Amino acid sequence: MKNLLNILLSCLLTGAGIILLRHAHLVTGGTPGLALSLSYLFGASFSVVYLAINIPFYLLSIRYMGRSFTLKTLLASLLLSGITAVDRLLPDFLLPDWAGALLGGVLVGIGLSYLFINGSSLGGVNILVVFFHQRFGWDPGKSTFVMDSLVVLSSLYSVGLLKGLFSILSVVILSFIISRAKGRIVLRRRQEILGETASPPVS
Template sequence: MNRNCNLVKTILSSIKFKNIFFILAGSAIYAFGVVNLNIQNDLSEGGLTGLTLILFALFNIDPGLSNILINVPLFLIGWRLLGHHMLIYTIIGTASFSFFLSFFRHYFMFDIMLKDDMILAALFAAVFKGVGVGVIFRYGGTTGGTDIAARIGNKFFGWSMGKTLFVIDFMVISSSLVYLNYREAMYTIVSVFIASRVIDIIQQGAYTAKGATIISEKNDVIASNLAYDMNRGVTLWKGIGGYTGDHKEILYCVVNRNEIFRLKNTVNHIDPSAFIAVNDVHEVSVQGYSLDEHKNLWNIDGKNQ
């Protein structure tokens, strides 16, 4: 008894009301788009949401009701695969999404008919899904469905989650051809693809900085120039050359996108033979500091960057 009480207290203490608020908001945004753009313009969806739209089109079953009924068995199966707080957020996300699907269909179903411009319909449907689901994911929730199914496949059969989600989406959209024509199914695929990109932006942050990894025999001079001329901190790592076995210093620095050209010029001026690898860095933030042209950044050593 005490053990169960302690478990409940642990779960409740890990739940954040801020997360719940944003999961509810994301569910409302996603459901609004499904009701007023997907359903109104004969666009399907991937995953279990697409399955609920098939059931609605063929048998007029309320999408909110079918969504919650389909997810119940997956919750029971996936109970031990998810952490307790994540499962709570998933239940909240799924239940609220189902509620808002029914609510908007009965009370806020507007006449947003864009069948004469299906590109616009697909784009808006993608934005509503991308923003809604992106917010839900960002705050630790999911809308259930294929997310749990993918975890089950990965756990018991070793299937890649990405491939599992792709296969499920492909099968659902293909099945939508029972009530859609090929044109509408193809616009659905476009919408699902764009939505996935929007989800990434919401999760990772719209701002993209640049991270530079530099290997040079003159890293001390380069580090000094970056620190004093560009006002950017650097971190030095110890490395070993894979071919020569020589010990090398690896320099890492994060800058704004508009500064990367200046960084490369600085490095090439000091050491033309330096190795430079540049990659995108999303949402840089440490101890409340974020990458900004007018703010300093803190590096992993805790020194002012």
């Protein structure tokens, strides 16, 4: 139950960050960033596009990451989709580019970090990040930065150069936060492997 509540809190933080990025008309990295870009481009719902993009990655997750991780990731994806859909009920507002990049990057970075710590992800690129970390020991923050930057660069057509630069700033912020959480992510993975139940220490 505690694990599920942590995943819910992580999705709330990530969803809030994505909503702020959307109101600054910025993108972020990973599947959420790609879904934001496509939603701007085609005027489609972020929630629907996000879930559709994730389908191929669930198959990869089942094959290499196991049933528990895949189910938690599917749960997190559905929660995020529902949370971001609430944005339609909020009054329309605009955020300055710097505020969207800073606040959105911090919230998404914290949310993703706690998802990784609790053995989950938001699907898509996040699955690849966790896979590379477990298989090759690659720093999840650096992997996130590289792949997220590629997503942002591919989104320049829909948001423009200036907003693209601020979007990269949000990626730098969230990648730094994930890198800082690397130790707890590694510890959590070791506990899962060893079948331990102790919670990771608060750093």
